[in-house]
Amino acid sequence: MSESTEKKMVRLRSSDGEVFEVEESVAKVAKTLQDMLEEDCADAVIPITCVRAPILTKVIDYCKDQVMISSSSSTTNNPNERTEQERKAWGQKFMEGVDSSTLCELLVASNFLNIEGLLNLGVDKMVSMIQGKYPQEIRDMFNVVNDFTPEEEEEIRNQNAWAFERDPYYKKRSSSK
C-alpha cells in the first residue's frame, strides 16, 4: 500500500502539444503510466505521442471516473457504488455519440496506455458498429483497399458462403414439403 497523504500531480502531453495535469492516482489507471511512474522513469511531462488532446481528455475522464468508483467502493454501503447494471449503463453513456474515427483513436489510446476497461468498452462498441456491415462498408470505414481480384473474392465468398446467408436462411423443412 502506498502512502497517499498528499495528492501528487502528473503532467501528460498530448501529440498536439497540449499539457494536462492530473492526479497521480488518475494517471495510474493506465497501466503503462503506472509502470512508468513506479519505475520512476517518468519525466516532468510525460509525452503521449500517439494521442491527440480531445482523445486524451476523454481518456482522462474515464480514468477519473475509475478512481472515483474505486475510492468509494472501499467503504461499505456507499451510495456511489455501482451495480453491474449501472456500470453497463455508464459505459454505454460514456461511449454514446462517439463516432467511428474517434472510436479508433480511443482504441489506439487505450491500447497504448493499457487501460483494460476502456479498451473493452471500445472493442464492444467497435464490434457492434461493424458486425452487421458488408465487406464493402468495412473497406469504406477503414479505408481498406480491396486487393483481391473478382475471382479471388468470389472464391473466398464461396468458401464461407454460410457466413453470407441471412438468418433464418433456410426455409423450414416442413414448408418445403
Added chain:
Amino acid sequence: MDGGQVGVNDISAPSFTDDLWLQIFSHLPVKPLFKFMCVSKTWSTLISDYCNRARVLESLTGFFYQLVEFDENDDLERIEYKYVCSSNETLSVNNKKNRSIDLSLDFLPELPHFAILHSCSGLLLCLSVESNGPVYYVCNPLLKTWVALPKPCTGDTIDDAEARLTYDPNTTHFRVILCSGDVYRDYGRTVIQIFSSDTGNWLETKVAHGPNRLIYPYSGCPVLHNEALYYLLFPSHVMRVDFLEGNYGVIELPIIQEEVPSAGMLYECEGHLYYMRGHTFYHLDPLRFQVWMLTDWNTKEWIMKHDICSETLYEKISAADSCCLRADKECFQPLGFAADLNVIFLREHCKIHYCDLVNLKAENAPVSSYSLKNESTIRNFFQITLLLILIQGEGLCSRQVDRPCLVSRKESGKD
C-alpha cells in the same frame, strides 16, 4: 504473419496494431468474422491467423438435443433436433464471448425416422430408416453439406449395431464404424463394418471374441485409433482389433462393468484410450464418476484421471444454479462426456448442466446450465450429441468443399 499491418492500417485514424485487431476479432461473432475475410488480403490473413491461434474450436462446442412434439390431432410425433452452443465462459480456455451460429439441420432433405447417432470434429452421423432399410448419412451442419452412405454389406445385422464416426480434419477422410455382436447367428463373434470415404466402400471383418464375453447391443463404444479398433466387451474387457497387423486381443478393464452394460464408455482423446464408468452414478450412494486412461496396451496399465463423487458435482451445480432441485438426486441423469474438454453433461428435468471436471476443485467451478424451452415436449429418452466444430481459417472450409464425398446441396440440387 509479417506485413499483416500494412493493408489493414490504411486507416484515417492512428494505426491499429495487429494486437488490437485481434482483440476486435475475438469479440466478433463467427459469421461476420468469416464474412470479413473477403475485405482484403491482409484481413483474410489476419482472420485466418486469428482463427488458428485462438482455437475457435472451443468456442463452438455445443450439443444437439432431441425435441419430441406430440401432435394430438393426428397422433404423430414430430422429432426435431436443436443445437445449443454451450456457454464459452465454461468451455473455452479463451473466455471468449458467446458466438452465435446457426446450426439447424433444415438443409437436410425430409428423412423418415431421422436420428443423430454420433458426431466427430464437426461432422454428424445420422440415420434414417427408409422403406427399403436404414440409410446412414454424414453431414456437416456448418457448411450445410451431406452425403448418403451406400448400404452396409450385412444389412440385417445393423439393427443393433452401434455406429460411430471418426473424422480427422487433417486427413479430410471420415470413416463410419458399425460394430455389433452377431448374437443370432454367430454367438461369440463381433461383426465389424467400416466405411471409408476414401474408398467409398464398406469393409466387413468378423472377430471371435470368445465365450463368456458379450458385445451388448448399442454398448460396444467402438473407437478407431491408429488403424486399430477398440470396443467394450461385457462384463470386463476391452477388445482390440489391429487391422494393420491383422491380430486381435483383449485386456481387462480397470473395473468390472456392473448391472447396466451400456453405462460404461470408451473413447479416444489425444492419442489415448479412456474408459469412463458412469452408470452407478445414479444408482448407488455415494455415487462416483470415474475416468481412466490406458497408458499402454502392452502393459495393460490404466491410470485414474478423474474420480468425482456425485455429491461434489451436485453441490457445484446447485451453487451455480439456485433453481437446481438438488433434493432429488434421482433426477440427475448423466448425458455425456466431452473427453477433449473434460466436460460432463447432466440432465435435470428441463435443464442441462455441464461442468468442467479439471477445474471442479476451484472455488468458482465452471458449471453452466442450459434450460430447455418446453419441459413437457421432451421425451424421457434423451439423445445428446456433442458437436465439435473445427474452424481452421480457410483451410478446413476449402478442403471440405473440395472433398468429392460430401456433396454440397447447392451443387446437387438447385443452382
